[in-house]
Amino acid sequence: MILARVLGNIVATQKNERYESARVMLCEQITPEGQSTGTTMLALDSVDAGAGDMVLIVQEGWSASTASTGKPGAAIDSAIVGVVDRIDLLSEEQG
Amino acid sequence: MQLARVIGTVVATIKNESLEGRKLLVVQTLNKDLKPQGKPMVAVDSVGAGIGELVFWCRGKEASFPFKRDDTPTDCTIVGIVDSEAHVTKR
Numbered sequence: 451m452i453l454a455r456v457l458g459n460i461v462a463t464q465k466n467e468r469y470e471s472a473r474v475m476l477c478e479q480i481t482p483e484g485q486s487t488g489t490t491m492l493a494l495d496s497v498d499a500g501a502g503d504m505v506l507i508v509q510e511g512w513s514a515s516t517a518s519t520g521k522p523g524a525a526i527d528s529a530i531v532g533v534v535d536r537i538d539l540l541s542e543e544q545g
Numbered sequence: 546m547q548l549a550r551v552i553g554t555v556v557a558t559i560k561n562e563s564l565e566g567r568k569l570l571v572v573q574t575l576n577k578d579l580k581p582q583g584k585p586m587v588a589v590d591s592v593g594a595g596i597g598e599l600v601f602w603c604r605g606k607e608a609s610f611p612f613k614r615d616d617t618p619t620d621c622t623i624v625g626i627v628d629s630e631a632h633v634t635k636r
Contacts (some may be wrong), residue, residue, distance in 0.1 A: 457577055458635030460548070462601065464592050465625030466611050474546070474601065474625070476635055478577060490577040492546035492601050501636040511607035525591070525603045525610040525624045528546055 451506045453534065455480050458501050460492065468515075468524035475499065475530060477507060482537050483544065493528040494518035506532035546601050546624070547582075548575045548633070551594055555587050563617045570594060570623065572602060577635060588621040599627040 454477040462474065473495040479487045484504065493507045496517040507528055508514055514529035515522045553571035557564075568590040576582040579599075591611035594600045600623045602608075608622035627633060 458633070460601070460627050460634070461632035462625040462627050466591060468610075469625060476548070476577060476633060488576070490548070490575075490582065492548060494546075501634075511605055515607070523610055525607050525622060526546070527603045527605050527607045 451508050451531070453480050453482060453537075454478060454491070454493070454505055454507050454530075455484075455486070456499050456501050456503045456505055456530070457490070459495075466525050468519055468526065469494070472518055477505065477530070480504065482539055491528060493530045494526055495530045497530055497533055499530045499533050504534040505530045506534060546603050548579070548599065548601050548627070549573055549588075549623075550575060550579075551596050551598050551600055551623075552585060554596060561618050563612075564589070564619075567612075567617070568594075570596070572600065572621075572623065574602075575599075579630060579633065586621060588623050589617070589619040590623045592623055592626055594623045594626050599630060599633070601625045601627065
């Protein structure tokens with residue numbers, strides 16, 4: 451799983467039927483310290499995450515489909531599966 | 546999934562038979578500011594996307610799931626068309 455910050459969402463009327471009623475969130479990968487890495491990606495929301503939240507994103511199809519739609523086998527490759535409250539790092543690991 | 550812009554089409558007469566009738570499009574992945582991120586690649590279309598449109602694609606094995614024949618050999622498929630640039634909201 452990767453750490454990311456939710457930036458917002460996108461609206462698409464014409465989309466794969468398995469995306470119906472799902473929220474497609476625009477996210478940016480971050481370091482454990484919260485610094486932006488400049489890499490952006492989309493992920494389906496399964497935990498009611500909102501803009502500004504630090505989240506966990508799983509980038510594996512079976513898990514992502516199951517988490518966001520309840521069933522595997524959808525054309526979904528990443529999903530938000532958790533909202534991060536806090537990260538504690540060893541002091542020597544802090545940048 | 547990633548946001549991308551359709552920047553071209555690909556014509557390939559000889560191809561795997563389960564790709565027959567499929568539209569192959571050149572997509573440029575975009576970052577949060579809708580600026581190019583990485584190199585363009587070829588995606589199979591599953592939603593009727595066209596050149597110039599803002600879309601999003603899915604990668605990996607899951608890319609073949611939109612098709613009836615889920616042995617369709619693709620690792621990148623367009624699965625949605627973003628309504629407009631204004632429909633990419635960010636805080």
